[in-house]
Amino acid sequence: MRRIQLEEAEFFHLLRPDQLARVRSRLLLRPFRAGECIYFTSEPAESLWVLRAGEVRTVKISPTGHTTALERFRPGDLFGLAVAVEAASYGETAEGVTQGEAWRAPPQLLAGLVRDDPRLARELLAIVAKRLQGAHDRLCSFAHDSVPARIALLLVEQADGDRLEATRRAIGEAVGTTVETAIRVLRRFDRAGWIEGGVGSVRILDRKALERVARGEKLTD
Amino acid sequence: MRRIQLEEAEFFHLLRPDQLARVRSRLLLRPFRAGECIYFTSEPAESLWVLRAGEVRTVKISPTGHTTALERFRPGDLFGLAVAVEAASYGETAEGVTQGEAWRAPPQLLAGLVRDDPRLARELLAIVAKRLQGAHDRLCSFAHDSVPARIALLLVEQADGDRLEATRRAIGEAVGTTVETAIRVLRRFDRAGWIEGGVGSVRILDRKALERVARGEKLTD
DNA sequence: GGCCGCCTATGACGCCGGTCATAACCTCGT
DNA sequence: ACGAGGTTATGACCGGCGTCATAGGCGGCC
Incomplete structure (x- = not known):
């Protein structure tokens, strides 16, 4: 299974060596199996996740039981971006598509990085903005x-x-x-x-x- | 027509008086009429927009001629978030629903604010992340x-x-x-x-x- | 080993909603 | 004042796709 280094991941590839070192010591590694849920809808958004190996998808399950898949992630992708919202909950469920592992970063870690290095703030913003454009594209596709x-x-x-x-x-x-x-x-x-x-x-x-x-x-x- | 002050707008309400003063001098005011386009799809994203009065919606027009509305904005809302992406183009067209006016902020202004004040970076991130969740909600609704x-x-x-x-x-x-x-x-x-x-x-x-x-x-x- | 559950596969049926056509009405601009 | 263009409205038609049912294949778990 392809397994990446932290400095290959989006966002983290911008970190300087000293920042990387500080971050690495505060990440937790979370292995998961195919079909296993990494976090659930409406659970408090307590971490930003970085996929290290395997694949993950986010889904929403409607009250009627219909499942809709939102995004699919590959090694190096960030997910669980709801952490960016103060005191928010995840709006989706993240589950392993294959087995794999993901780093989890506590929100304070993220906040610290963004505070100290404006480049990082811009990069994170760009990532979320791109995802928003992607979601809008899919919306049009679903509509017509x-x-x-x-x-x-x-x-x-x-x-x-x-x-x-x-x-x-x-x-x-x-x-x-x-x-x-x-x-x-x-x-x-x-x-x-x-x-x-x-x-x-x-x-x-x-x-x-x-x-x-x-x-x-x-x-x- | 309801017309707001800059310090009532989302994001800008966080600015300190000195920041507000600096920003105000660099905003351009753009009046628009109902049906008028404020920016177009695939036009280089050169400004962040803040709606001051009236209503605006963003739409995408598919090659087949179908129009899909993405978001609808009221006074105080930010739009044109594609500026957050380096060298990006707008992915949608913004048009006046009613007549009104909007401030436009050059990207350097935004970059400067985000650089100097990490609170602002977080707020902007939170705004985009919430929009992403909203888009995902609509996606599920469209699907089922x-x-x-x-x-x-x-x-x-x-x-x-x-x-x-x-x-x-x-x-x-x-x-x-x-x-x-x-x-x-x-x-x-x-x-x-x-x-x-x-x-x-x-x-x-x-x-x-x-x-x-x-x-x-x-x-x- | 055997069973259970998920996967792919296909038919029947029916309805939601897209498309096309037509028409009355409103309002805005010249 | 009048015409053009947009808006609301409604009917006819029919095709895409959701739903329900059935069935064989494959893998994994007890």
């Missing part, structure tokens, strides 16, 4: 794109090389649909020769075709 | 709630007292649907006696009923 378009976009954007490790259920949750339609759509892509579906994974065979669908071109079987 | 539920939620959340000033088209764009269905849904609410529709506005008569619909209770005509 068909499920096939959203799934094709997900494949193109999130695939690691030509592979995406995710069950049909997880893909459905990520694009705001049900398992059944995710399966049906992926089977159509499969029959068209654009992907090769496996259990818990998808391999992209024809990226260009998927990009066309993602752009809104309709499927003609 | 019916159009009536989304419209009812909009009415309950965004109404100013018991009135919401917005055309059916604007309401449709805000909840990710078409004018026609927005009209149809609002007519049903109207016939049920829950709202009173006017041209360019809606008055809430039965808030509790709307809240039930927003929570997912289905309509039984």
Whole structure:
């Protein structure tokens, strides 16, 4: 499993050696297993998290039982940004997609860094602002794109090389649909020769075709 | 028209008198009319904006011509947060909903404040982080709630007292649907006696009923 | 080893909501 | 004053996708 160093992570790569040393001594390492929850919705936001190895996703579960996936993180990504809000709670649940481990940083540590080094404040701000833009992009996609378009976009954007490790259920949750339609759509892509579906994974065979669908071109079987 | 002072605005209310004075001298005031665009998608993000009077919304227009409204701002709100990202472009278009005016702050001004006063950095971070949570909430709503539920939620959340000033088209764009269905849904609410529709506005008569619909209770005509 | 639970897969059915068309009304600008 | 363009309104149509049901395959746990 790919495991990164702290200085490779976003935000932390800006730290000077002395800052890094101070930070490192105050981070806790939290291993997790696939499916394990790292924090829960409405739990007080007590830490900023930095993914070190494995993958994590954040999800929201509606009162009706529907699960929606918000973001998917890879080693080096920050999550649990609700710490930035005074006395806030997490608005989502974070769970391991694979097994892995994450550093947790107490809020005072973060506050201290931001206080002493304005570069860091700007960087953190930039990270959150970019995520906001990303969320708005997805909002538009949810509002007007068909499920096939959203799934094709997900494949193109999130695939690691030509592979995406995710069950049909997880893909459905990520694009705001049900398992059944995710399966049906992926089977159509499969029959068209654009992907090769496996259990818990998808391999992209024809990226260009998927990009066309993602752009809104309709499927003609 | 309600017109606020700079020290009443979010973020700026934290400034000390000396900071306020320095800032005030470097803000430009930009009046706008209803429907006028204040900045455009993909234009370089050269200013942070502070709404002083009137209302503004941000929208995205997809290649297919569909418009989706992202956020709606009232006096005292910050917008154009893309400035926080180095060398970024705005990801949305900001347009006047009513006429009004907004201050524009050059990015160096913002950078200077954040550099000198870590409290301000934290506040700005908190503002963006809250917006991110809001965007994620809407994402879930778009993913699984019916159009009536989304419209009812909009009415309950965004109404100013018991009135919401917005055309059916604007309401449709805000909840990710078409004018026609927005009209149809609002007519049903109207016939049920829950709202009173006017041209360019809606008055809430039965808030509790709307809240039930927003929570997912289905309509039984 | 055997069972349970999750995964992929597919059919049937039905409804929500998008699209297109039409029409009356309002208001704003010239 | 009058026309143009936007707004509210409603009907017809139909396709996408959610829901429910069923089934075989695979892996993991007791």
